[in-house]
Amino acid sequence: MKTLAIWISALLLCASAAHAQTAPVPQAPLAPLYQALGEKPGIAALMGDFVDRMKANARIGKLFDEIKPAYLKEQLTDQICELSGGPCKYEGEEMKKSHEKLGIDKAQFNLVVEILQAAMDARAIPFSTQNQLLAKLAPMHRDIITVQ
Template sequence: MHPFFKHILAAAALGASLLAPLAASAQSADASLYQHLGEKPGIERLMNDFVTRLAADARTGPFFAKANLPHLKEQLTDQVCQVSGGPCEYGGADMKTAHADMDIRKGDFNALVEVLEQAMDAQGIAFADQRQLLARLAPMHRDVITVR
């Protein structure tokens, strides 16, 4: 796992409630991350790569064995588009509801993050932009991890 994300997870676990307002502020401030990710076409490519890797990874694959992968790609594209400051609106379930019955542990979440980092590397996304996206997504861990 990338050292930066380990730091983000540690901060979140120790009460990074400060990250959520900062991320929300960063989202509304500008759309530069959205542009750096290649706007919607770039985010679609990233999510296609990411979901393909998730399904193939031995650690995360079982969580996605029965998933509608094309629908998941669309939902993740809209979510990342919105989180990165783009014009999309994520209309899916909130993270707590979507993951309630999945028995996700911290290690499972960390594996997903590693797969996302692999996909971002493969798509040539700059490290600074990777850090920014991970920082904006990190607060979701509180609702995704269901087994404490």
């Protein structure tokens, strides 16, 4: 009888464990900034516009001659998606490594920020959302500006 009770207890524990494993895992709510940017499709559209504007800019377009636009758009989309609290994982190079040989000065960096703001304005991204994204990107200037 004692063996039967132990066996039933073990069976119930296994059933409970199996049920717990098959129960759906609740997902974390999406981050507000990620949502405000339109989630991954919105970020991809923004980065597409941003890259096109940078490449077309006479002052900095040449910096992107060696980079395939589709690749840059994809990398930036993943980076902004992750940075804004989305589910993406940026697996590209560190900013310092990818910018070290480009010779970017403060004026060029500021121009890129202006181009990003123009792309966000064109997509009607609210000013407060723009500021949130720029605040997350601002610390990168230390790794991007290589010419004083």
